[in-house]
Amino acid sequence: MNKRTIKTTKLLSSLFIALLLSGCTSFGKGVVEAVLEKSENEDTRQCQVWGQSFKGIAANLDNKKGKTKILFVHGVGDHVPGYTTQFLEKLAKNLYLNARSAEQKNIELTAPLLSDKTLGNLRISHLLNEQNGQELTFYELTWSEISRAxxxxLAFDTSGDHDFRRAKINGLLKKFSNDAGADPVIFSGESREPILATFGQSFCWMATADWQELPSSGKQACIGLDDSAADRIAKDHYVFISHSMGSRIVTDGLDRIIGLLSNYKSIVDSKALEAFKNKHIRIYMLSNQLPMLQLGRKPPEVTGDDASYCQANGANYNKRMFKETDIVAFSDPNDLLSYSIPHEFAEKYIDSRLCADITNVNIxxxxTMDAFGLTDFANPMTAHIGYDTDDRVIALIAQGIGTKDEAPLIKQRCTFTKEVH
Structure with missing residues (x-):
């Protein structure tokens, strides 16, 4: 019996008892069974996609010239290495990657300008299909070590001196609030630079080394990019997946890299820069929070000028960061902490040098519980954290939508509307 059935049972219990006491036992039983059967068998959850069709990760696995590399960035709340295990297992099954590295590599991240700090952990797994040779390297970034201290x-607030004074449910909610609610505040302060440095270091390891060349463990810093990595950068496929506040870390992290490359061109050779400028990358934002986390912040340095930076005849075409960046923003309308990305927002607040194309997934x-009109409620916590285990989300990431490779599940359960500019 699933959670939805259990909740429906509770809601109908009073109705069932009333019918039983009035002598309508058989009628009451029939009504309850009918509603429970509907709850168990009918899944009416919506899945609507607006924007451009996109290929999933599976399309890149056939490319024998380069590697496919995915970086996952978590959002609010304390995380420990391994938090993506369930997601990765589902994704691997969907991509028919039936073998994996016996052990994961764990790099304790540091950076040249922050050498006295451990910035977080980069956990790396290697997946492959032994029959056809397809492979994927998965990078899981954990930055909670920065915010944990x-x-x-706020630790006093959930200590024995205070916690016993609260109702049990409220006590749990208070712990969640102190944990998750603190992260955006921390990110807006002095810890912003170290958190973005963890992203920059993770990206550097992706761009400059393959699985066999990565260190297995220890405190390590990726020194930089040079022409020796240009060929790898040009051929590899980069995918970013974020959850909640991670969406902001990814975009701010890319902006930071853009700034470093623009201000310190001498540390990056021309071939590597050109390789980045010709790349097509994709960012999947689960429980996207870009609009909310833009509040109180200055917009990026360059916005609203995509034509100049992204079209081959544009005046600033040579100053772009990537040739194209596909942003696929997932949002459950019952998730109190996620948002779509309207085109007006993208034009004002997403860096033009990313050459971004936006697709919104309303899922x-x-x-949603609905029994005889007694209730219309979806658990906002499930709506916030359930993306990375939802089969439709996994299928969209793996096979995309609006292409010949679209998964049968997506054809059955999702609708796609192409937006024409």
Whole structure:
């Protein structure tokens, strides 16, 4: 019996008892069974996609010239290495990658300008299909080590001195609030630069080394990019997946890299820069929070000028960061902390040098309860954290939509509307 059925049972219990006491036992039983059967068998959760068709990760696996590399960046709340395990197992099954490295590599991230700090952990797994030779390298970034120490300021609030005074449910909610609610505040302060440095270091490891060349463990810094990595950069495929506040870390992290490359061109040779400028990357934002996290911040240095930076005849075409960046923003309308990306927002607040193309996915990852009009409710917590285990989300990431490779599940359960500019 799933969670939805259990909740429906509770809602109908009073109705069932009333019918039983009034002598309508058989009628009451029939009504309850009918509603429960509907709850168990009918999944009416919506899945609507607006924007451009896109290929999934599977399309890149056939490219024998380069490697496919995915970086996952978590959002609010304390995380420990391994938090993507369930997601990665589902993705691997969907991509028919039936073998994996016996051990994961764990790099304790540091950076040349922050050498006295451990910035977080980069956990790396290698997946492959032994029959056809397809392979994928998965990078899981954990940056909670940076914010964990700062959250100790609030530790008194959930200690024995205070916690027993709260109702149990409220106590749990308070712990969640102190943990998750603190991260955006921390990110807006002095810890922003170290958090973005963890992203920059993770990206550097992706761009400059393959699985066999990566260190297995230890405190390591990726020194930089040079012409020796240009060929790898040109041939490899980069995919970013974020959850909640991770969407902001990815975009701000890419902006930071753009700034470093623009201000310190001498540290990056011309071939490597040109390789980046010709890349097509994709960012999947689960529980996207870009609009909310833009509040109180200055916009990027360059916005609203895509034509100049992204068209071959544009005046600033040679100053672009990537040739094209596909942003696929997932949002459950019942997730209180996620948002779509309207085109007006993208034009004002997404860096033009990314050459971004936006696709919005409106998807119910949490079921909505509706029994005789007594309730219309979806668990907002499930709506916020359920993306990375939802089969439709996994299928969209793996096979895309609007192409010949679209998964049968997506054809059955999702609708796609192409937007024409």
């Amino acid at each position: 700062e959250k100790q300021i 119910n990852v949490a079921p």
